[in-house]
Amino acid sequence: MLHRLRFIPARLIQSIPVAFGVTLIVFFMAHLLPGNAALALLGQRATAESVAALTTQLGLDRPLPEQYLIFLAQLFQGNLGTSLTYQVPVSDLLVQAVPVTLALLLYALILSLFISIPLAALAAFRPGGSRDLGVRGFTLVGQGMPQFWVGIMLLLIFAVRFRLFPVGGYGTTQLDHLYFLFLPALTLAISMSPTIIRSLRSSMINVLESEYVGTAKSKGSYGISLFRGHVLRNAAIPTVSVIGVNLGFLVGGSLVIERVFALPGLGSLMINSIFSRDFPTVQGVTLFVALFVVVIGILTDVVYTMLDPRVDMSKAVRA
Amino acid sequence: MSTPTLLLAARRQRRAAAPRTLKAWYQNRALVAGIIIVGALVLVAVLAPVLAPYDPVEQDLLNTLADPSAAHLLGTDKYGRDVLSRLIWGAQVDLRIGFLAVLIPFVIGTVVGAVAGYFGGWFDTILMRIVDVFFAFPFYVMVIVLVFIFGSGEFSIYIAIAAVSWVSYAKIVRGEVLVAKQQDYVVAARLGGLSHGRVLVRHIGPNVLSQAIIYAMSDIVMDIMAIVTLGYLGLGIAPPTAEWGSMINDGQEFITTQWQQATIPGLVVVVASLGLSLLGDGLSDVLNPERRK
Numbered sequence: 001m002l003h004r005l006r007f008i009p010a011r012l013i014q015s016i017p018v019a020f021g022v023t024l025i026v027f028f029m030a031h032l033l034p035g036n037a038a039l040a041l042l043g044q045r046a047t048a049e050s051v052a053a054l055t056t057q058l059g060l061d062r063p064l065p066e067q068y069l070i071f072l073a074q075l076f077q078g079n080l081g082t083s084l085t086y087q088v089p090v091s092d093l094l095v096q097a098v099p100v101t102l103a104l105l106l107y108a109l110i111l112s113l114f115i116s117i118p119l120a121a122l123a124a125f126r127p128g129g130s131r132d133l134g135v136r137g138f139t140l141v142g143q144g145m146p147q148f149w150v151g152i153m154l155l156l157i158f159a160v161r162f163r164l165f166p167v168g169g170y171g172t173t174q175l176d177h178l179y180f181l182f183l184p185a186l187t188l189a190i191s192m193s194p195t196i197i198r199s200l201r202s203s204m205i206n207v208l209e210s211e212y213v214g215t216a217k218s219k220g221s222y223g224i225s226l227f228r229g230h231v232l233r234n235a236a237i238p239t240v241s242v243i244g245v246n247l248g249f250l251v252g253g254s255l256v257i258e259r260v261f262a263l264p265g266l267g268s269l270m271i272n273s274i275f276s277r278d279f280p281t282v283q284g285v286t287l288f289v290a291l292f293v294v295v296i297g298i299l300t301d302v303v304y305t306m307l308d309p310r311v312d313m314s315k316a317v318r319a
Numbered sequence: 320m321s322t323p324t325l326l327l328a329a330r331r332q333r334r335a336a337a338p339r340t341l342k343a344w345y346q347n348r349a350l351v352a353g354i355i356i357v358g359a360l361v362l363v364a365v366l367a368p369v370l371a372p373y374d375p376v377e378q379d380l381l382n383t384l385a386d387p388s389a390a391h392l393l394g395t396d397k398y399g400r401d402v403l404s405r406l407i408w409g410a411q412v413d414l415r416i417g418f419l420a421v422l423i424p425f426v427i428g429t430v431v432g433a434v435a436g437y438f439g440g441w442f443d444t445i446l447m448r449i450v451d452v453f454f455a456f457p458f459y460v461m462v463i464v465l466v467f468i469f470g471s472g473e474f475s476i477y478i479a480i481a482a483v484s485w486v487s488y489a490k491i492v493r494g495e496v497l498v499a500k501q502q503d504y505v506v507a508a509r510l511g512g513l514s515h516g517r518v519l520v521r522h523i524g525p526n527v528l529s530q531a532i533i534y535a536m537s538d539i540v541m542d543i544m545a546i547v548t549l550g551y552l553g554l555g556i557a558p559p560t561a562e563w564g565s566m567i568n569d570g571q572e573f574i575t576t577q578w579q580q581a582t583i584p585g586l587v588v589v590v591a592s593l594g595l596s597l598l599g600d601g602l603s604d605v606l607n608p609e610r611r612k
Binding site for chain 2: 144252255
């Protein structure tokens with residue numbers, strides 16, 4: 001098992017240019033602000049002194065390459081600058097917000113598997129049948145629903161109408177978190193599942209047509225045991241990379257969903273910072289999210305290799 | 320094969336990119352349904368001045384939050400504006416931006432991807448690294464940050480969407496060109512003495528473009544989602560212009576008493592996306608019959 005993970009160091013090295021590219025883009029965001037960035041950020045609060053102070057704080061008075069090197073050096077020390085609104089290090093704000101968003105993402109991923117696997121199986125066992133059409137209809141409609149609107153609809157049904165769940169917030173204890181995060185996680189799961197179902201369905205159909213499933217059937221395996229033992233694991237392999245690619249999309253969606261449910265995660269931090277024109281915080285969240293997506297890409301490759309003994313990533317990495 | 324025969328083969332292949340028969344088009348149910356839904360919505364958007372019973376931004380502060388009635392079929396919002404009229408005018412804003420926003424990234428991405436795939440070399444290597452970097456930023460995060468930087472409004476939305484989504488077209492078209500340039504008809508055209516530019520534009524272009532067009536349909540859906548989401552977050556089209564996302568945001572406040580205000584604009588988005596998805600699925604069947612699953 002372990003020898004197949006030898007590709008990891010090479011894969012990490014391969015990600016380094018991408019990570020640098022990400023820092024470069026986040027760095028240049030400040031320079032895309034029209035006119036004097038410090039003036040643009042301060043807006044109505046601007047006085048001659050505050051503009052000068054912010055210019056120095058952001059390092060805008062130095063040559064560009066030097067600014068970028070300073071930005072990088074600070075980044076390596078975990079210094080993402082100081083929030084203009086809260087006057088605390090941006091990294092402190094991230095430390096508070098990240099666990100909420102991570103919990104939401106993980107929860108959503110688990111729920112989406114609970115939705116997708118049964119529905120994909122239902123559709124794949126008789127392609128073209130009425131259940132298949134129903135599931136495909138769900139994926140078609142599901143793809144077209146704005147995520148935040150799904151959230152509002154779930155709120156309307158489960159929190160306002162039936163009062164089963166809170167309308168927002170995060171709670172205080174671990175158990176609270178599970179309860180408070182259920183609706184937001186379900187929202188994300190619903191918007192993520194059409195993509196997973198589509199991929200799982202088509203790979204399940206392929207697997208069900210394969211000879212080894214025919215052999216298993218002829219040996220008397222059927223129903224759930226056939227599904228668990230022979231179909232699911234093999235059908236899951238292509239889906240893992242689909243999930244990996246779409247996790248980036250899920251991260252973006254979770255930021256919007258946090259707004260709907262008033263969760264104190266990265267999304268709320270980012271949107272609030274946008275409204276208060278707190279650029280260092282916006283920059284910090286963006287950088288964190290993008291680097292997180294790069295890490296997800298690496299993790300996806302690891303899971304992929306573990307699931308499928310035939311995959312040899314060391315070749316893919318070298319190529 | 321002699322050179323003239325090869326050239327003929329090249330010409331025939333180019334023609335093959337066109338739809339086989341008209342019949343294949345109207346026999347495709349997804350395509351027909353998609354065209355009907357999208358066509359109806361576009362018609363509503365174009366005819367908004369005629370169809371909308373009221374001015375979408377006119378306030379009637381004596382008649383706010385009215386329940387649906389004969390005078391106001393979907394009721395009024397918190398400023399007493401007619402919800403139905405805002406919905407109809409919203410179609411104009413959301414659909415127009417959705418369709419227009421696709422054009423710039425489509426052109427940029429297709430050209431960059433085609434050139435990179437055809438010529439390869441250092442340009443291709445650098446492009447693929449840039450694509451990797453852009454893919455690290457989730458769509459919404461990038462769009463939100465760019466709209467923040469350029470200020471809210473329609474123009475910023477175009478820039479933000481173009482900056483984010485050209486990458487996908489470049490990646491798709493590059494992949495298609497890599498396959499196409501190995502094909503006999505391309506080799507034949509080159510042997511026939513045609514220039515790189517001509518081969519790329521006249522021979523490879525038509526054969527790889529269909530994938531980009533199919534992707535564009537799902538991209539329009541993404542763009543409409545982005546516009547609606549920005550509107551919901553208060554970062555999109557400035558009020559009081561009628562826009563579906565900001566209507567949902569307005570309605571969320573009164574969800575306990577006036578559920579339809581947040582629900583109906585969302586349903587309209589779902590119908591629009593459904594129509595575009597069906598159109599995309601149908602187009603991919605008709606344009607790529609050999610790839611149908």
